[in-house]
Amino acid sequence: MKKRIVSALISxxxxxxxxxxxxxxxxxxxDRSKIGFDSLETYPLIITVGELSFEGExxxxxxxxxxxxEKAIEKTLKEFGKTEAEIGEAQAFVxxxxxxxxxxxxxxxxxxxxxxxxxxxxxxxAEVIEHIVGLNDRPLDEFLLDTAVGxxxxxxxxxxxxxxxGPVLQVTEAxxxxxxxxxxxxxxxxxxxxxxxxxxxxxxxxxKANYNLRNIASDKLWNWRIAMDATDSRYFTFxxxxxxxxxxxxxxxxxxxxxxxESDRGPFGLYTGSVQIxxxxxxxKFDEGINDKYQDWIDGLYADLNKELGFKWNYKSExxxxxxxxxxxxxxxxxxxxxxxxxxxxxDFDSFMDSKLVIIDRKVERSLDHIIDDxxxxxxxxxxxxxxxxxxxxxxxxxQYFNITVDGETVPVQYGGVPAxxxxxxxxxxxxxxxxxxxxxxxxxxxxxxxxxxxxxYFPRPSDVFR
Amino acid sequence: xxxxxxxxxxxxxxxxxxxxxAALLIAAASTFIIYRSSISSASAYTEFKExxxxxxxxxxxxxxxxxxxxxxxxxSMAGSSVxxxxxxxxxxxxxxxxxxxxxxxxxxxxxxxxxKPIYKDWESIAAISPAxxxxxxxxxxxxxxxxxxxxxxxxxxxxxxxxxxxxxxAVFYYLNELSIDELSKMRDDLAVxxxxxxxxxxxxxxxxxxxPMNFNxxxxxxxxxxVLEKEPNEYTEALRYYTAALRVNPFDAKNYASCALISIxxxxxxxxxxxxxxxxxxxENNKALNQIAAWLTQNQEQEVSP
Numbered sequence: 001m002k003k004r005i006v007s008a009l010i011s012x013x014x015x016x017x018x019x020x021x022x023x024x025x026x027x028x029x030x031d032r033s034k035i036g037f038d039s040l041e042t043y044p045l046i047i048t049v050g051e052l053s054f055e056g057e058x059x060x061x062x063x064x065x066x067x068x069x070e071k072a073i074e075k076t077l078k079e080f081g082k083t084e085a086e087i088g089e090a091q092a093f094v095x096x097x098x099x100x101x102x103x104x105x106x107x108x109x110x111x112x113x114x115x116x117x118x119x120x121x122x123x124x125x126a127e128v129i130e131h132i133v134g135l136n137d138r139p140l141d142e143f144l145l146d147t148a149v150g151x152x153x154x155x156x157x158x159x160x161x162x163x164x165x166g167p168v169l170q171v172t173e174a175x176x177x178x179x180x181x182x183x184x185x186x187x188x189x190x191x192x193x194x195x196x197x198x199x200x201x202x203x204x205x206x207x208k209a210n211y212n213l214r215n216i217a218s219d220k221l222w223n224w225r226i227a228m229d230a231t232d233s234r235y236f237t238f239x240x241x242x243x244x245x246x247x248x249x250x251x252x253x254x255x256x257x258x259x260x261x262e263s264d265r266g267p268f269g270l271y272t273g274s275v276q277i278x279x280x281x282x283x284x285k286f287d288e289g290i291n292d293k294y295q296d297w298i299d300g301l302y303a304d305l306n307k308e309l310g311f312k313w314n315y316k317s318e319x320x321x322x323x324x325x326x327x328x329x330x331x332x333x334x335x336x337x338x339x340x341x342x343x344x345x346x347x348d349f350d351s352f353m354d355s356k357l358v359i360i361d362r363k364v365e366r367s368l369d370h371i372i373d374d375x376x377x378x379x380x381x382x383x384x385x386x387x388x389x390x391x392x393x394x395x396x397x398x399x400q401y402f403n404i405t406v407d408g409e410t411v412p413v414q415y416g417g418v419p420a421x422x423x424x425x426x427x428x429x430x431x432x433x434x435x436x437x438x439x440x441x442x443x444x445x446x447x448x449x450x451x452x453x454x455x456x457x458y459f460p461r462p463s464d465v466f467r
Numbered sequence: 468x469x470x471x472x473x474x475x476x477x478x479x480x481x482x483x484x485x486x487x488x489a490a491l492l493i494a495a496a497s498t499f500i501i502y503r504s505s506i507s508s509a510s511a512y513t514e515f516k517e518x519x520x521x522x523x524x525x526x527x528x529x530x531x532x533x534x535x536x537x538x539x540x541x542x543s544m545a546g547s548s549v550x551x552x553x554x555x556x557x558x559x560x561x562x563x564x565x566x567x568x569x570x571x572x573x574x575x576x577x578x579x580x581x582x583k584p585i586y587k588d589w590e591s592i593a594a595i596s597p598a599x600x601x602x603x604x605x606x607x608x609x610x611x612x613x614x615x616x617x618x619x620x621x622x623x624x625x626x627x628x629x630x631x632x633x634x635x636x637a638v639f640y641y642l643n644e645l646s647i648d649e650l651s652k653m654r655d656d657l658a659v660x661x662x663x664x665x666x667x668x669x670x671x672x673x674x675x676x677x678x679p680m681n682f683n684x685x686x687x688x689x690x691x692x693x694v695l696e697k698e699p700n701e702y703t704e705a706l707r708y709y710t711a712a713l714r715v716n717p718f719d720a721k722n723y724a725s726c727a728l729i730s731i732x733x734x735x736x737x738x739x740x741x742x743x744x745x746x747x748x749x750x751e752n753n754k755a756l757n758q759i760a761a762w763l764t765q766n767q768e769q770e771v772s773p
Contacts, residue, residue: 156627160619
């Protein structure tokens with residue numbers, strides 16, 4: 001009877017522990033941020049040209065889509081016989097146990113440094129660490145001496161003479177330290193068994209979900225790859241007309257083929273693939289501005305006449321939208337990504353195809369319909385500005401008519417026996433500054449990669465190493 | 468005369484039979500010695516392999532219990548050690564004329580080999596775990612076999628400084644005597660273990676230059692202290708060494724406390740809290756950690772109270 005009561009109590013306790021959601025825990029499901037590829041390595045790669053900057057990446061691995069993640073979650077829930085809500089409850093339980101024992105994050109104030117300095121009465125981090133942690137470490141020089149002299153030197157000499165080698169069972173004896181530490185830790189694990197069990201289930205769940213995700217997304221695996229699809233822009237002045245916009249896009253798709261030097265590792269090595277740089281100009285300011293420029297010029301030319309007769313000319317800009325584009329690229333580029341890229345390297349695009357497209361075909365109609373007393377002046381002309389990638393900016397003035405009507409009779413306006421407006425054409429030298437930003441600036445590339453050696457390299461921060 | 472001849476023949480026959488028996492005995496003994504030697508050599512490899520699989524399994528347990536730092540320590544130790552032995556075997560195979568494995572090292576992507584390990588040089592293998600002595604040992608072994616005694620001695624010495632290695636561990640010179648078939652089998656075996664390890668563990672950089680003392684957390688803390696003594700506000704640089712110390716020895720509460728304090732000075736209170744929490748789990752009675760926890764809690768109360 002007693003046994004039955006105890007067993008009923010245990011069952012009830014288990015039921016309460018497993019079935020009742022943790023009080024106050026928000027309803028939630030699977031934490032999607034825990035499902036992804038740990039092994040994916042991505043390092044930013046930035047190309048700068050003058051003030052312009054383009055970010056791409058050097059990456060290895062695979063990126064799973066959201067759809068892949070949902071599929072992996074669904075499959076894993078089925079395998080574990082759990083619902084999303086149950087996973088969320090387990091997560092809340094684990095966090096509750098952890099909270100009971102731990103300092104809560106986020107709630108701690110940032111002024112803690114001042115509190116420590118004030119309490120210890122010290123000024124420097126080195127002093128505080130030595131005082132609080134009680135480090136009684138040897139000076140650095142002593143460690144360095146260890147590497148040069150001592151028992152290790154004699155033993156190393158012994159190894160060369162073939163004197164070393166103990167019984168087979170002692171081959172890895174020195175590694176016993178790791179087993180001892182592991183056993184000590186295992187002993188402590190017993191204290192947290194409930195939370196650990198729930199956590200283990202979650203760990204298994206997320207591991208399995210990640211395993212499933214890897215399988216689902218495995219057909220998208222790739223080797224090291226440099227990829228960039230980045231755009232930046234700048235305003236520029238063209239034929240003294242400001243406000244035009246250059247939009248630059250770097251498309252890079254390079255796959256790693258092999259190492260060049262034995263020391264190359266990770267992403268370093270030879271890449272091949274395509275590199276395309278597109279510079280496209282948005283020229284609406286030029287298209288508007290060329291009208292104003294022409295107006296200022298020609299109005300200035302006949303300023304006195306216009307003033308005297310009170311002419312008010314009308315201008316109408318028309319024609320094809322100006323297009324200026326440049327493409328620099330190659331489909332078969334061989335690029336050696338060297339470790340120096342982490343310090344920044346200059347890129348050379350001289351051997352690339354460089355094609356330029358220029359279409360300028362603007363017309364400005366100038367017209368007049370002006371009456372002074374009983375005299376009517378009517379005029380119309382067309383100024384055409386034209387250029388292609390091979391030419392200077394050409395202009396052609398085409399007078400259509402300039403008539404005067406008095407008493408119902410209309411005659412062309414003449415000056416000294418010749419028509420007041422005559423056809424003319426000419427050209428102005430091409431404004432090559434439109435190409436200068438590419439031609440004259442260095443193209444620098446920098447890879448933001450953690451070093452495995454070197455003083456200035458990246459290393460994971462303490463909060464990262466626990467993840 | 469006949470009698471004399473018989474008398475002379477008798478001892479000659481006896482001597483001959485003694486010589487034959489002795490020769491047979493020597494042959495049997497030699498065979499036994501060779502047999503024993505091959506058994507103990509094979510056992511040395513088995514011992515090494517099993518130890519590494521055991522370390523990996525411990526890493527699995529830590530990982531299961533969400534003790535990522537410790538898990539990484541064990542995984543990196545096993546990974547670095549196994550990769551080092553595999554690279555040594557690649558080199559020995561190359562020296563014996565079987566270059567396809569080392570060709571693969573030089574990135575011949577299409578080489579037909581069973582497994583293509585990611586880590587293909589001593590530097591990167593050593594960088595996986597500064598705590599493992601095996602990259603130095605196996606690098607030294609290759610120099611030794613190649614006859615470069617000065618470099619071999621230096622590398623052996625660097626391995627022997629590490630208490631996780633002893634001269635009893637240095638028993639793999641026999642690899643040089645194995646046949647190409649035996650080595651190839653061993654190499655593939657190691658490559659499979661490697662890929663199993665790296666499938667669940669991605670090594671993270673330490674940001675340290677390779678140095679034989681990097682296994683020693685006390686040395687790394689001394690480096691950090693040296694940085695702070697020279698440049699009192701170089702918290703990030705000091706953090707590099709304190710973090711490395713924590714990673715090479717996640718069993719000592721001092722490393723958690725140092726990391727927590729330097730993180731506070733580096734204005735990363737969240738990281739400090741993680742270090743204190745994790746450190747208290749390692750040693751809940753540690754004075755320094757409890758002091759830092761008290762400061763953090765006190766500060767928390769000050770923040771909360773009006």
